[in-house]
Amino acid sequence: MVSKEEVKDYNGWTNYETWNIALWIGNDVTLHTATIAVAKGKLGRAEKADRIKSWFEHEAELTVVPTGWQTDLLTHALSRVNWDEIVENYQTQE
Numbered sequence: 001m002v003s004k005e006e007v008k009d010y011n012g013w014t015n016y017e018t019w020n021i022a023l024w025i026g027n028d029v030t031l032h033t034a035t036i037a038v039a040k041g042k043l044g045r046a047e048k049a050d051r052i053k054s055w056f057e058h059e060a061e062l063t064v065v066p067t068g069w070q071t072d073l074l075t076h077a078l079s080r081v082n083w084d085e086i087v088e089n090y091q092t093q094e
Contacts, residue, residue: 014082021056021081022089031055039090049083056081 013019025035038051056078064070 014085015080017077017080018082018085022086025086025090035086035090036093039087039093045084045087048087052086053078053081053083 008014010016010019013022025031034055035052038048041048043051060071060074060078064074
């Protein structure tokens with residue numbers, strides 16, 4: 001069986017959702033700097049991934065009605081992001 005890290009089928013990323021999150025991180029200086037700081041920090045990989053994921057979940061809670069189809073779609077999309085891949089990518093950036 002192929003692991004999530006081995007399959008890169010959307011612009012070099014696991015999937016569209018992961019690519020899209022990476023794109024947003026890369027286009028926001030504050031978010032980019034914070035992501036690099038977390039990725040290079042002393043936490044374990046899972047904790048780093050959870051920290052970054054929590055930022056996006058928090059933003060989603062602030063911008064989307066708490067129930068309804070919008071929330072269902074956004075929650076599903078965020079659940080498909082390969083947060084470990086995000087961490088791995090930003091560990092090597094300056």
